[in-house]
Amino acid sequence: MIQYNPKDWLTFIFRFHESDTFRQLMPMMLLIGAYAGGIAYLELEYWKLADSSHVKNLSLIHTTVGFVLSLLLAYRTNTAYDRWWEGRKAWGALVNNSRNLAIKFSAFLSDDADKQFFQKIIPTYADVLSKHLMNVEVSQMLFEGLDLEIDHHEHHPNQIAQRLFQKTNALYTAGKLTGEQFFILNDELKSFTEVCGVCERIKNTPIPYSYSAFIKKFIFFYVMTLPFGFVFSLGYYVIPVVVFIFYVLASLELIAEEIEDPFGTDTNDLPTPKLAANIKKHVEELL
Template identity: 45%
Template sequence: MVNYNPKTWIALILHSYSRHVLKTMLPAILVMAIFTGVSCYIILDYFELKPSEFPGTTTVHSLLGIVLGLFLVFRTNSAYDRWWEGRRQWGGVVNSSRNLALKLNAYLSADNQEDRAWFARMIPNFVFAMKEHLRAGVKIGELDVNEAEASALEKVEHKPNKISAMLYSKVNQLYKANVLTGDQLINLDKELKDLIDLIGACERIKNTPIPYSYSMFIKKFIFIYIVTLPFGFVITFEYFTIPTVMLVSYVLLSVELIAEEIEDPFGKDINDLPTDELAKRIKKNIHEIMR
């Protein structure tokens, strides 16, 4: 995620991300430029068609542009809603992990360094496992675990669930050993439950894209719109149709590209959530609380 000042117009306009988007879309824009150039040559030079013979008009595309704009607004809003919902869930992870650590810090005596150190490792481990679980998969080497814990985690597919089970087992063990009271056990259960609820909400966002029909037809409408643009503009703009079509293609394709990027906010793209930084911050906070 990029940290930026929204008031610096020039810096935003010239930001490297604009070049990244342009580089990604450049093949499609060049194809449209060639297609438009060939269409202009055939209509204007080869057949030498005149307005009376080939009455191109921008009216149809103006009307279609309104409909396409509504589709793109829906597409952008739905993608941003998913991004913001993901941020809200990760805000919940920050709060629940801190609350769990604060309660354990209060319940466990300073003499019980072994258990305090164990929770100081495993709570951040859950967050790091959650972060990678929402990507390509958890790497055991990134977690602060011993050999036995690593072996147990390697045997399961859903590693955050396993770490949560370890946390539950440890809390129950402390309750049976009379280190924790029944009331304290109930208080800790809420925070442990919240962690599972939060990762479930993030999995819902990741595994449920927008309906296929919306995505398919939006792409179809964009394609049809920009492919037919040369025939609507060529008589009016002549060879200036080429840069016009390139500009319109850049605008429409960039909106769709950004929507595709932010609808899955848990990856490593420039617009995705800063889950790496959040996980490190949580780990630092937990260690400060439990030391």
Template identity: 45%
Template sequence: MIDYNPKNWWKFIFYFHKSDTFSKLMPAMLGIAAYTAIFAYVENNILHYVPIRNPLTVHSLVGFVLSLLLVFRTNTAYDRWWEGRKIWGSFTNNSRNFALKLSTLLPEGHTSRETIRILIGNYLQATKDHLRGKAKVDHLTFTATYNEDYYKDHKHIPNRVAKALYTEIYKLHQEGLFNLEQFLALNNELSSFTDNLGACERIKNTPIPVSYNIFIKKIIFIYVFTMPITAVLEYKFWSIPIVTLVFYAFAGIEIMAEEIEEPFGTDANDLGLDNMVVNIKGNLLEIL
């Protein structure tokens, strides 16, 4: 995720980075410009069509409908991105609450403080890797009980870490370090971890319906590639930058929506999960 100052207009007008839509669309924009230029030359210098009245009327109506579709598309993608951010905010709060309760219930120097701190950090690390499709055991921190052998041969690493957390809390309850009410309060915090993970998996495993994506792309393609037919009658060779700009606007919105609809990846505009996990681990270290 990119940190930026939203008030610095001039920087963003002339700034390009690897995920910038202008950079991604540059080859296609050049192709559209060349296509329009050829169409304008043929129509104005060879065929000499008689201009018709209001040639852009149909495209104006279709453009309005297409704009509404893209607004809905962008809002849907942003809702997914924002819901993912809220879920990871809940991860942060739940981790802190869980750690604060344990720091009060467990005596200073108790070995379980360190073990549980490591397990909570492992759960968040495993969740982040799991959502990115590459959960790896070697990204975790091992303890004497929960070492590499404990995690190997398990496909869903977050569930394995959650089981270790439940085991530790139940063991402490059996030792009499907290009563039943306190045990249930801690159990609720643990359940929230699994609930948050399930919500993240729902976002990741339920993409925007493919038919909707295909339809918008087809409409953009048809709209842009038929626009020179009428644009050159009205604007002559000025239709070259006009059609190119229209393509950039519509296709750019679609590309931005594609990027943020999957918020747990590693694209520039995806959620900064790496920093979130590091910050939460730092909080846990201070508390426990």
């Protein structure tokens, strides 16, 4: 995830980051510019259409349709950001609940071996969940020092959560935790699986295909028909104008595509490995 100063305007305006949409759209922008130039040449030099031509009225359609397109893109971007922010809130809850669970275990347990077990397994859940969401294979090195084996054919986070609950229940059965303490720990224990469910819902439920495909087609045909009407009033200046309009519309769609799945490896995705590392640091301090 990119760290930046939101008040540094010059950096935003004049610096092109590797993930900037301008770089990604450059080939398409060149093609659109060449296409707009070709339409301008045909209408002005080859066909020599008069100002009274009905083709000039196409600009009226673009004015009306452009408003509808702006609403669709605004809804598309807001929906994608809502998914990104919901994922961030879920991981924020995981950070807080991991800390709370570590604090409670540090107060309830007196055996150092038991504390050491939870010192390792609580951060392990966050690390495994991060890799699970990124479709990365879980390494056995994660479980060094734990009496823990992972079946790679089954759900990885669930296995960690199950082992965490089993150990807590064993402490209760052995009399190391009272019934009241076990009840107090229950909220944090079940929250791990709830966070996992929220993240999986976001990851496994993309924006409906028909909706996303319609917006892309809408942008394409809107931009492709722009030169026909605007060439009468702009002449060859229609080339940079059409390229700029395409850049704005396509950039909004690209941004929405990138942030709608916040658990990938894109530049603007959530830094889940860093959050998992912070959880490990804080839990080790507490236990």
